[in-house]
Amino acid sequence: MSYNFKKTEEKWQKYWSEHHSFEAINGGDKPPYYILVEFPYPSGSGLHVGHVRSYTAQDALARMKRMQGFNVLYPMGWDAFGAPAEQYAIKNHIHPKDAVKENIKTFKKQMQTLGFSFDWNREFSTTDPEYYKWTQWQFLQFYKHNMAYKDSVSVNWCPNCKTVLSNEDAAGGVCERCGCEVVQKEKEQWMLRMGDYAEDLLKGLDDTNFADKVKLGQINWIGKSSGVEVDINIVGGGKFSIFTTCIETIYGITFFVIAPDGKLIKELMPRIENKEEVMAYINETAKKSNMDRTELNKGKSGCLVKGIKAINPVNGKEVPVFLGDFVLGNYGTGAVMAVPSHDQRDFEYAKEHNIEMIQVISGRDVSEAAFEKHDYLGKGCKLINSGEFDGLTVEEAKKKITEKLVKEGIAREVNNYKMRDWIFSRQRFWGEPIPMIYCKKCGWQPMKEEDLPLVLPDVAEYEPTESGESPLANISDWVNTTCPKCGGPAKRETDTMPNWAGSSWYFLRFMDARNDKEFASMEAMKYWNKVDWYNGGMEHTARHLLYARFWVQFLYNIGLVPNKEMIWTRVSHGMVLGSNNEKMSKSKGNVINPDDIVNEYGADTLRVYEMFMGDYEQDAPWSTDSLKGCKRFIDKVIRLYDKVNDKEGYSKDLESLQHKTIKKITNDLVTMAYNTAVSALMILVNAYEDKDSVTKEDYHLLLTLLDPLAPHISEELNEKLGYKPLCESSWPVYDESKTVDNELEIAVQVNGKLRGTIKIRKDEDDEVVKKIAFDVENVKHNIEGKEIKKVIVVKNKIVNIVAI
RNA sequence: GGGGUCGUGGCGGAACUGGCAGACGCACCAGACUUAGAAUCUGGCGGGAGACCGUAGGGGUUCAAGUCCCCUCGACCCCACCA
Numbered sequence: 001m002s003y004n005f006k007k008t009e010e011k012w013q014k015y016w017s018e019h020h021s022f023e024a025i026n027g028g029d030k031p032p033y034y035i036l037v038e039f040p041y042p043s044g045s046g047l048h049v050g051h052v053r054s055y056t057a058q059d060a061l062a063r064m065k066r067m068q069g070f071n072v073l074y075p076m077g078w079d080a081f082g083a084p085a086e087q088y089a090i091k092n093h094i095h096p097k098d099a100v101k102e103n104i105k106t107f108k109k110q111m112q113t114l115g116f117s118f119d120w121n122r123e124f125s126t127t128d129p130e131y132y133k134w135t136q137w138q139f140l141q142f143y144k145h146n147m148a149y150k151d152s153v154s155v156n157w158c159p160n161c162k163t164v165l166s167n168e169d170a171a172g173g174v175c176e177r178c179g180c181e182v183v184q185k186e187k188e189q190w191m192l193r194m195g196d197y198a199e200d201l202l203k204g205l206d207d208t209n210f211a212d213k214v215k216l217g218q219i220n221w222i223g224k225s226s227g228v229e230v231d232i233n234i235v236g237g238g239k240f241s242i243f244t245t246c247i248e249t250i251y252g253i254t255f256f257v258i259a260p261d262g263k264l265i266k267e268l269m270p271r272i273e274n275k276e277e278v279m280a281y282i283n284e285t286a287k288k289s290n291m292d293r294t295e296l297n298k299g300k301s302g303c304l305v306k307g308i309k310a311i312n313p314v315n316g317k318e319v320p321v322f323l324g325d326f327v328l329g330n331y332g333t334g335a336v337m338a339v340p341s342h343d344q345r346d347f348e349y350a351k352e353h354n355i356e357m358i359q360v361i362s363g364r365d366v367s368e369a370a371f372e373k374h375d376y377l378g379k380g381c382k383l384i385n386s387g388e389f390d391g392l393t394v395e396e397a398k399k400k401i402t403e404k405l406v407k408e409g410i411a412r413e414v415n416n417y418k419m420r421d422w423i424f425s426r427q428r429f430w431g432e433p434i435p436m437i438y439c440k441k442c443g444w445q446p447m448k449e450e451d452l453p454l455v456l457p458d459v460a461e462y463e464p465t466e467s468g469e470s471p472l473a474n475i476s477d478w479v480n481t482t483c484p485k486c487g488g489p490a491k492r493e494t495d496t497m498p499n500w501a502g503s504s505w506y507f508l509r510f511m512d513a514r515n516d517k518e519f520a521s522m523e524a525m526k527y528w529n530k531v532d533w534y535n536g537g538m539e540h541t542a543r544h545l546l547y548a549r550f551w552v553q554f555l556y557n558i559g560l561v562p563n564k565e566m567i568w569t570r571v572s573h574g575m576v577l578g579s580n581n582e583k584m585s586k587s588k589g590n591v592i593n594p595d596d597i598v599n600e601y602g603a604d605t606l607r608v609y610e611m612f613m614g615d616y617e618q619d620a621p622w623s624t625d626s627l628k629g630c631k632r633f634i635d636k637v638i639r640l641y642d643k644v645n646d647k648e649g650y651s652k653d654l655e656s657l658q659h660k661t662i663k664k665i666t667n668d669l670v671t672m673a674y675n676t677a678v679s680a681l682m683i684l685v686n687a688y689e690d691k692d693s694v695t696k697e698d699y700h701l702l703l704t705l706l707d708p709l710a711p712h713i714s715e716e717l718n719e720k721l722g723y724k725p726l727c728e729s730s731w732p733v734y735d736e737s738k739t740v741d742n743e744l745e746i747a748v749q750v751n752g753k754l755r756g757t758i759k760i761r762k763d764e765d766d767e768v769v770k771k772i773a774f775d776v777e778n779v780k781h782n783i784e785g786k787e788i789k790k791v792i793v794v795k796n797k798i799v800n801i802v803a804i
Numbered sequence: 805g806g807g808g809u810c811g812u813g814g815c816g817g818a819a820c821u822g823g824c825a826g827a828c829g830c831a832c833c834a835g836a837c838u839u840a841g842a843a844u845c846u847g848g849c850g851g852g853a854g855a856c857c858g859u860a861g862g863g864g865u866u867c868a869a870g871u872c873c874c875c876u877c878g879a880c881c882c883c884a885c886c887a
Binding site for chain 2: 216217227242244327417418541542615623626630632635675754791802
């Protein structure tokens with residue numbers, strides 16, 4: 001049988017498109033099933049073989065689910081705002097939307113040649129005004145519910161380029177573009193009160209089916225820690241607060257450390273005797289704020305704050321106060337109690353600055369530098385040098401000391417979270433404009449909802465401003481407007497939203513993508529209910545997922561979505577690495593372009609190979625040799641066509657294997673075991689090949705099972721057999737009783753070592769099995785002269801004879 | 805410093821709630837068909853001559869450990885002075 005894969009693949013892609021085979025309709029009798037893959041950022045370099053891996057995996061699931069009778073939604077769109085498109089546009093003096101348009105075209109064409117069963121009817125880009133209208137509208141809801149506010153935040157600033165830099169662009173404290181030193185600069189930014197949702201975001205995880213590692217990622221990012229906030233009096237009046245998770249060590253305080261970038265030090269300034277020294281240290285910290293402080297001066301830098309002494313509330317001891325950049329101004333209270341005997345960083349700091357240490361937990365020699373924080377926990381260590389609390393265990397002391405301080409009214413039990421409010425402003429052109437207007441008279445005013453979308457201006461020239469405002473600030477036609485409240489002259493916000501904004505709710509839009517009255521109707525969202533299956537990269541399981549969940553929870557709280565969690569299962573896939581086992585990159589010259597592979601080997605081969613290459617959740621290196629093996633497999637399937645005979649029904653001797661294979665693939669496609677699904681198909685094909693001929697139905701079954709992975713060739717051969725298209729057919733059902741052989745071969749061990757195998761009937765009586773086992777020559781030989789202690793028979797599995 | 809993932813042939817990887825380690829594929833070797841090659845087919849393929857030894861290394865639990873427990877080593881990723 002001859003076969004032109006190019007023509008065939010095009011033929012079926014055309015068929016699916018013309019027959020609307022994969023377009024989901026909201027409603028109907030079939031149960032809904034929503035499969036989502038992260039929509040890509042359409043970069044200029046085109047689709048990556050990594051995209052192909054996850055899209056194929058979810059495509060296989062989608063195709064099987066459709067055949068199983070589900071109403072499957074498998075949509076695709078574009079996350080197209082962001083810096084790369086903006087950079088490209090500045091350089092080439094074109095509008096980023098034009099660059100994005102081109103890239104989307106390329107991506108879409110590539111996806112179509114791979115035969116993914118996306119519902120193209122619901123396609124959109126986050127950069128479409130029809131879409132970002134609703135992103136802006138939702139921002140207004142945040143604002144109206146007091147969830148958005150402006151605050152001063154320090155940003156990475158390059159004095160040379162006069163631009164705000166992301167943490168990535170400012171890596172190592174050096175501007176990526178010009179190489180000059182990055183400084184910190186205070187800037188007013190829009191913030192979303194995500195911190196308020198910390199506890200809800202933790203609790204909400206119970207209503208999801210995320211993989212454990214994904215849940216852990218979320219939990220770690222939220223970073224809850226429970227402790228005590230204590231008021232500390234300053235000698236001569238005044239006070240400040242500290243936060244600690246180890247209140248039991250409070251008698252060991254020998255100094256306090258406050259953050260150089262916090263508010264407290266500014267308040268204390270008038271009373272400080274060594275102002276110059278302190279100021280110098282503050283400035284130094286500001287400079288290196290984003291550098292890797294750890295490497296330079298691990299936890300040791302700082303200076304004494306002269307003129308300020310603080311009082312330990314439990315024993316009245318007066319101790320010095322230091323400034324140290326290991327304390328962060330924006331976490332906890334920006335001040336800590338230092339107990340060098342029981343905290344690594346405090347210890348190092350104390351050693352550097354010659355500060356006294358007091359041991360307050362027994363069982364540790366503090367002069368040894370090698371101790372670990374929390375090492376004493378749960379080991380029965382007792383408190384010492386702690387007044388009335390001496391002799392208590394750590395656990396008891398934690399409770400008792402907290403109780404006492406709370407009773408005295410100088411302490412509170414509090415939870416702290418690493419997760420902060422979301423900095424929502426970007427000083428960039430290519431993002432959703434924030435729909436706020438500043439009026440000198442009325443202050444910040446939200447735009448009227450009916451005036452949305454606020455579209456980006458249609459210009460092709462824009463450079464960042466001197467002061468680091470967004471390029472939008474230069475476009476005066478756009479900036480100058482009128483106040484929605486008083487009608488007087490006013491200016492638009494020129495900051496835009498972060499890339500994370502549009503991707504925080506796109507999965508809702510897919511449920512009702514063409515709605516021009518609402519972002520999605522409640523009816524549509526209730527119909528699809530939740531994303532059943534969300535696949536993406538491990539790198540997005542912390543931030544993107546958290547932002548999306550926060551966004552949804554907010555919408556839920558104001559009654560706009562039906563569930564507090566709109567994503568049920570989240571799974572992640574491994575990367576496709578270059579053949580040298582390193583991340584693919586142009587500079588390393590190890591990039592594989594999917595187009596080349598499709599042209600030379602066909603889409604089906606690429607699909608099968610990417611599913612076969614390894615554990616889906618693990619990274620896997622590219623191997624063109626292995627790819628060729630998959631091509632051979634497909635050729636074998638094609639050659640089998642010539643072996644089809646004209647007998648009716650299935651071949652009896654294939655029955656058991658066929659049922660096993662159906663079971664294996666049906667399960668593997670929902671447990672992400674795509675590689676073993678392929679190997680099961682290979683085994684089935686090998687079995688067919690070993691026979692002189694197979695029946696039409698045998699062959700049809702094989703093609704049906706292969707269809708999710710290699711749909712073009714499967715459809716083609718299936719059509720030649722005279723069946724209706726597979727995309728309109730049903731998934732086969734296996735009979736459990738036929739997946740187990742009636743006669744099996746099991747192992748016989750003597751003292752745990754394999755000594756032979758025996759053939760038995762399924763579920764054979766234990767005594768009979770024993771008898772057969774003892775009859776094996778090698779077994780006899782190995783138990784000769786020994787006493788039989790015990791014989792273990794595990795049904796249908798193994799016999800183990802214990803003999804001494 | 806914290807967290808995560810993981811370590812199985814020459815390679816990618818299989819092995820369900822502990823039960824014949826190395827499925828399936830690649831590479832390689834030998835043979836068949838060919839003037840020759842490609843393609844295809846047949847056989848072999850962890851180590852060792854062997855008893856046996858083998859899942860990073862060392863202990864442990866068990867009739868039985870790649871799988872469970874403890875320790876050590878190593879790789880990769882994420883967050884990182886989080887009090």
